Amino acid sequence: MACELWTENLDAYFDGELPADEARAFNEHLRQCATCAAEGLRRVQQKRAVQAVGQRFTPNPAFRASIQKSIAAPRQSPWGWRWLPVFLSATAATLLIASAFLLNLQHDRRSEQQLLSELVDQHVATLASANPVDVVSSDRHTVKPWFQGKIPFTFNVPELQDSPFVLVGGRVAYVSQSPGAELIFRVRQHQMSVFIFQERGLREARENEAVRTALSFQVRTWRHNGLRYFVIGDASAQDLDKLSELIKAAG
């Protein structure tokens, strides 16, 4: 009997488990075959009956509450032990990062100190030299052009009128194999050196604008437009500050 083939698939059809094309064919057959249609209807009725009676038991509110409590309750000890290795490794990682940071900081400080010592040495050498400057001029319009082609950047020499400072001259200085400008100023009997370097050449010196002393010389340093400025001298702190302000104002 041809219907036997179909009845085998009745369950799958009404359970929605037949592939789309087979389901379409089945649908077509159901329209034409009264026996299969009746059997199908009976099965759908039974399916619905089970569906309807399936929902029969409801949990006690007290039981529901106790389950919710048991799920929400923090499981102290296993949780603690489980996370112990994570906690330990996190602590170790934090310590490692912190010590690396401190080491880095120390390294930075050391290299900054080295740089300052080098600059102070150059300043002292300039003071001691018989020919302290390569371009002798108090005219800033002479000194600035002199550096053209000698250093890979340009800078402005401050206007010194109405100030106690006198421009003595300039020379090329070197730090970490990078050329820079050294300007020598005089205030009363004190000489001060202003070093200007490209920041790129001083990658290790990361200190920001700062005031400090090195080997009892006063030092002022700041950065501007990719250049790093150092003012070094044995004049008073006020004098260094004033000169620094003039240079900063010149940009």
Place this chain on the structure above:
Amino acid sequence: MPLFERLYNFAHWLTQDREEAEDLVQETYAKALKGFSSFQPGTNFRAWIYQILRNTFLTSRTGLKSTATVPLDLGGDDETVPAANDTPESILLQRSDQQLVQEALGRLPVPYREVLLLCEFEEMSYQEISTTLAVPVGTVMSRLSRARRALRDTVQELRGNKGT
């Protein structure tokens, strides 16, 4: 209906006892919490938790008893009884006897009862049922077919008893 209530309902259907059902659900949740790492995200959570509940039931005293006394997939491949005597009247009658269906379902062996509930009430796909019961899809289909026949027979039997 939230999963918790469905789980409880299913547990009660399996155990046929409120207290046992509560124990079963409690243990299921405890196992699910403990073994949550074994659940693979992206797979069927419902089938996973029903599987835990069912396995817990099968290893319980009631569960062991129910499977020990009823051979699985009993009944062979009998031909479907022709539904020649089904008429609109008899269908109407069937609609009215939900009470009978409920009683018959409770009387069915656990393997039939659970597969019917998973398919009709939980509306699980054959694949989901296969995962939950840990049997091939083909077995799901044949067991479902036998369970439906058994249910119909039991309803008719109960109706006959009531009629006489």
